[in-house]
Amino acid sequence: MTDPVLHLDDIVKTFPGVRALDGVSFSVMPGEVHALMGENGAGKSTLMKVLGGIYQPDGGSIHVGKEQVTMSGPLEAKAKGIVFIHQELSLAEELSVAENIYLGELPRKSFGRVDWRKLSDQTNTILQKLNVGFDATTRVGDLSIANQQMVEIARALTVDAKAVIFDEPTASLTDAEKVVLFDVISDLQKEGVGIIYISHRMEEIFKITDRISILRDGQYQGTVNTAETNEEAVTQMMIGRKLDLSRNETHHELGDVALEVRGLSCGKLYQDISFEVRRGEVVGFYGLVGAGRTEIAETLFGLRDPSAGQILLDGEEVRITSPNDAIARGISLVPEDRKGQGLVLGMNCRDNMTLPQVQDLTSGPFVAEGAEVAIFDQYRDRLDIRTPGWKQLVGNLSGGNQQKIVIGKWLSMHPNVLIVDEPTRGIDVGSKSEIHKLLRELAAQGYAVMVISSEMPEVLHVADRIVAMYSGRIMRTFTSDEVTEDSLIQAISGLGGHEAA
């Protein structure tokens, strides 16, 4: 039995009113990929901040190798061989790859001049190990996100890393780029580095990790060998109950056509789009990023002008000129980018939720705050939003609860057509299944729902019909009975041919 490279023992961290970490222990062996899983708010980030010295623990100890250490900050952690690869990249775009990697510790010649040759040699040695297609002098801003992430990883390799922590590393990578990342991880593994891998994506966890440790509500739930468990068991440990991942098999009584689109085009973004959504129906829009789905939603919400085609609401042709106009006609859009488009993070929960209708929620010239609180309470209960109260700033909530605020905001407008764009991006499995269930329920209540998603299980799970898009065109429309994963993948890759009829 070898000794762990990193061992956390009985770590406790409390914040006012919250026990964020309650006696968490776990260890990473050399050459092991160890997944850390848990819902948003389970304490993963807090634990990593303790490890990186950003928070000081209130109890417990950290051991690197055999030595007990106190981390005073990320620099000290790095010096001790603990390296973090963050989800959000922190690179200087205008500088070269080499300058980014050795930022702050550039090799020097006499008179403090930078030794460019040495810098470039050192960098290229590392880049070769990573097997990437760029070199030391490339400007970082010219690289793809995946390659920028490689630069972050290269940065980690400049020290004698004992443990490397990857925090949601694949969030913005394509499948091909993921393969490269996994190769890098397996190389690190061979060198005896311990890897902590944080991710929500089950298929990755089961593909690359050796063991899985699970946190729930700040408590350590246990560690399992990946080979001896399955998704369901892990999920159950994470959320404390079973998860419904079945295909959508219930169908509701369909009502009239609420939204019909005929031959809609918008320049090069999408062309000749026709579909209809009935009341009581969920129509999924599936395709790759850039297939034009979000742009269709933005057109329906009055954010873009179509260059051709018709939009009909309840059978009547309409021209939607602004979001304000769309809202007045009963269209709601839960946008793709929760933080950028959906919420004012510095505003409280209540104000965010009532923002689209604040003009109408008045008594005399003033905002009727009582009515606002009533709306907030209603949707907090209905969507099970967990927050200490409406005064809480939305920026302090977890991703899943933030998303529920956005959904609540649009449900409270009682729309005829509800468009949701990537409703579960970046939120944990528990909230994810709640949101799926909610979308089904909304359809059952007679809403016409459009769901745009890049996740196949999601569209399969929630949609009655699936519109497959490729490069701005509809390739095929499937009913949930006829759809298969293969045919869906073919359609969104442009292989399925155009829809007949």
Add this chain to the structure above:
Amino acid sequence: MATLTKQQIGTVLAKQGILIAFAVFMVAFTLANSKFISVDNLFSVVRSSAILGVMALGVTFVVISGNLDLSVGSMMSFSTIVVLDLHDQIGPALAIPAMFAMTLSLGAFIGFLVGYLRLNSLIVTLGMLSAIHGLTLTYSGGQNMDIADKEGTWFSVFGQGSALGIPVPILIFVALAALLGVVLAKTPFGRKVYAVGGNGTAATFSGIRRARTVFACYIISAFCVATAGLIQASRSLGSQNTVGQGLELEVLAAVILGGASLLGGSGTIFKTVIGVLILGFIQNGLLLIGLQFYVQFVVTWVIIILAVWLDIAAKRGKLLSSIA
């Protein structure tokens, strides 16, 4: 409640930092010169702060909406000169609305450029600072403006009058602060201003007309500037072309001292009023403890930077930010 924890004290400091700083200044100056706290002196400070204060009310809206207004100083000179000139030409009863109309058009122009054309507010209002100054000089032919019959006009009431023993400029400042405070805190429009400044994209996605909201903020700012110009003109009944010069920075300082974020989305009218008073009392206090007038410019800014630093430090929980 039991004893306060360190964290709770930190929260109180972060939230009420500016009020605490205000109290500390007041005590310090009173200890240095007991005249400071006298009723006469307090009144005189508030009265001399009224013009700055009225302008700061409008700029608060602009700043919360995520923009800047650096043109208020030269716009105030413009209003003052115009109303003084028109006073003798068409009489005060017509001169006042005419001046308001002209100032509001300037505000509308800026609001159009920043709101509808989406130009950067720093560039636009910096340009307008200079352009309006030129406009004022052109209008006045470079001359100072004086009312011919200074004794026989009721126009002086806005700057020199008083009601119930309270000077009219103070009454105007208080009334306008109360009105705009309610507009900002309690009306749908106020909510939209916060939303647009907090996250303009999310506001647009919520059906808020961002351009219109920003436009309205500049109209409010121009209205406040016109009011300030009216008080200024009425107080002196004559004026130089450059009477408002430099005020844009003092106004901005007061708004920032009050705790509004230059990034938009936060701030309140009440806090701005506190900011205005702090600025006024600091300048007055420095005079009373016998500092030369010119030293004030330096000391004022040192104190402002100190206050802003303490405010930020309280929010992030330590005095120096770490690199990582």
